[in-house]
Amino acid sequence: MPADFNGQWVMVTNENFEDIMNAIDIDFATRKIARHLTQTKVIVQNGDKFETKTLSTFRNYEVNFTVGEEFEEVTKGLDNRTIQTLVTWDGDKLVAVQKGEKANRGWMQWIEGDLLHLEIHVEDKICKQVFKKKP
Numbered sequence: 001m002p003a004d005f006n007g008q009w010v011m012v013t014n015e016n017f018e019d020i021m022n023a024i025d026i027d028f029a030t031r032k033i034a035r036h037l038t039q040t041k042v043i044v045q046n047g048d049k050f051e052t053k054t055l056s057t058f059r060n061y062e063v064n065f066t067v068g069e070e071f072e073e074v075t076k077g078l079d080n081r082t083i084q085t086l087v088t089w090d091g092d093k094l095v096a097v098q099k100g101e102k103a104n105r106g107w108m109q110w111i112e113g114d115l116l117h118l119e120i121h122v123e124d125k126i127c128k129q130v131f132k133k134k135p
């Protein structure tokens with residue numbers, strides 16, 4: 001039985017988000033708005049199949065994947081790049097490797113109690129986000 005990420009998760013902390021936005025060339029005006037957003041993660045998981053939405057008042061981002069199956073991800077509304085993404089399990093952690101123009105791009109996501117942890121990395125930058133499960 002894989003870990004269960006189902007639910008709605010509301011952002012409580014977002015460290016170094018600016019660094020990640022800079023690393024993927026998000027312009028100043030967009031960064032200025034995006035840095036203040038409280039993001040909500042909506043996850044529908046069926047075993048290894050994931051439908052994920054990252055929602056905010058400014059922009060939403062949707063990506064669906066099956067663990068173990070590489071796919072083409074278009075980061076629409078983010079940096080609008082096309083990357084090759086593979087998500088795998090590392091124990092109960094989801095680990096995404098995103099191959100493309102930017103080196104060392106990917107994320108790790110796991111659950112601790114009623115908190116969802118997400119670490120996003122690009123080049124030498126790491127953004128650490130924590131979300132709390134909606135009851």
Ligand code: YOG
Nearest residue numbers: 021026034039052054055056059060061078
């Ligand atoms: O998460 O793919 O949870 O399965 C990353 C934002 C801000 C727009 C969000 C919109 C990176 C401008 C998705 C904020 C910054 C800033 C809400 C991360 C880029 C642009 C969308 C992600 C996985 C794991 C989804």
